[in-house]
Amino acid sequence: MSSLATAQRSLADPEVRHPLWPPLTAGCPVTSTDEVAYPLDIDYAYDRVPAGLFERPAAHGLERWAPLLPPLAAPGLGEGNTPxxxxxxxxxxxxxxxxxxxxHKDRLNRVAVSAAKASGAQGIVVSSSGNHAAAAAAYAARAGLPCAVFTSPFAPPAVASHLRAYGATVLTVPLASVRTLMLRIVDELGFQSVSSVTDTAHTGHPxxxxxxxxxxxxxxxxxxxxxxxxxxxxxxxxxxxxxxxxxxxxxxxxxxxxxxxxxxxxxxxxxxxxxxxxxxxxxxxxxxxxxxxxxxxxxxxxxxxxxxxxxxxxxxxxxxxxxxxxxxxxxxxxxxxxxxxxxxxxxxxxxxxxxxxxxxxxxxxxxxxxxxDSTTATAAFAPMDPDWPAIKARLVR
Structure with a gap:
């Protein structure tokens, strides 16, 4: 099944429409103002949705829902179908x-990284404290794209290990510098942002x-x-x-x-x-x-x-x-x-x-x-007396 996505439209005024490509990651260029960067929504040919699309059970992998998603040009990891x-x-x-x-960020990144792949982006860049970064790095690795991650030096230590396991480049810089550097990575290196690049409001990837x-x-x-x-x-x-x-x-x-x-x-x-x-x-x-x-x-x-x-x-x-x-x-x-x-x-x-x-x-x-969580794995179990009365006291209350 192929995507039935047709266009991008402004959330400020749905009558303002743009072609589906390229993804407008900085918001709608027509309706946005100096105060608000209005994000884009995606429209579909709903009259062409296959009649039996919802007759089949859910399944791992977002390709199960391909007609109602933008083109899935990057391979997945079996995301979705959670209990x-x-x-x-x-x-x-x-x-x-x-x-x-x-x-949940795996669902977003299967779609956003697919857009980067289909657009011919040289890589992806993301600013995130944890979940979004990990998912972006995983799906970028799966798609064969470099991934640059701006994350906080105060993020849980496990986050950095998670990101580097996928081969992401982890960048910890002062928060005030993140937007400027992300835009330079987009403009000069040809990466596509999968998180917000605006200061006026959160826009994110359309x-x-x-x-x-x-x-x-x-x-x-x-x-x-x-x-x-x-x-x-x-x-x-x-x-x-x-x-x-x-x-x-x-x-x-x-x-x-x-x-x-x-x-x-x-x-x-x-x-x-x-x-x-x-x-x-x-x-x-x-x-x-x-x-x-x-x-x-x-x-x-x-x-x-x-x-x-x-x-x-x-x-x-x-x-x-x-x-x-x-x-x-x-x-x-x-x-x-x-x-x-x-x-x-x-x-x-x-x-x-x-x-x-x-x-x-x-x-x-x-x-x-x-x-x-930031507190996970920060405390170890203290040793205790192996004497049976002490063990029994812990179990019988």
Missing amino acids: LVALPDGVYVKDESRNPTWS FGPEGYKTIAYEIFLDLGRRAPAAVYLPTGYGELLFGVTKGFQELARLGLTRTVPRMYSCEPAAAGALAEAVRTGRPTARVPVGPTAAYAIDCEITGHRGVVALRESRGAALTVTDEQMAGAQAELAAQGLWQELSAAAGLAGLRAHGAPEADGPVVCVATSSGYK
Whole structure:
């Protein structure tokens, strides 16, 4: 099956359209302003979607959904088809830690790295604290492309090992220099950025969030061909939120569901840029970031994608504390699901704010493995007395 993608269109004004190629990674050149860089959305020939596309079960590899994705020019790693796990109270958890590099970012990078490959880029460049960088490096290696990663010197030590294992060039420079250097790598070396290159708002790669639509497709199939009533998602820049929302909108557009679930973004209370944009009615917002261990989603700026997703799904922007995320993380671990702190933000949002009264299941997306946490593997087990009474006392309480 081949892609039915037809064009790029501005999220500020869907009537403003651009050819599908090249990917406009710095936002829409027509509708963007000095204050806001508006990202691009991808349009498709929906009238040509094969009638049986959703009749078959989900499968590993995003090529399963090729007609509703941009061209997949780079090979995959068996991403997607992650499990939907029911908690004892009936809430479902979509466990994205089961992807090849243990996070949801594999879906984005299968699509974004494919765009770089198809565009003839000499490599890819990314700025990321962890999950996005690891996935970009893995898919670049798979595609035979060099990968340059700007990451924080405060990222967990395991992140650098993960990146170098894939052959990525890891660059740790002051944050203020990252955008300028990324643009030089793009302009002078012919690399393509798979993360944001603008300072006015988060734009990101226009093709990448399309990979997240497949989460919605899989949830639909796993729930017996129905849409949930609500979905709670950890949220940083809002790309995951946008992609999953769009996936459910496409299911409704194709006549497969009658409704689109209410979408709930769940950000750290120490940041909350999307919540601020929604509160003030602005297309994007920048906020100061306070102390938080949820380093994967502690974003000082949001993109317009998240605002669009919440508005069109009649959802809401929620914030959660580190304590609430830690409680949700412990709840998931007690059910055999080990997630990093940021990944538990969706369940934390549900537990802290409650679910709306609605007819249908509630789904929380859990985004990445506990191996990604900054505190993982920092403490060893202390030796203890091998005497039987001491062992028995630990087991019988």
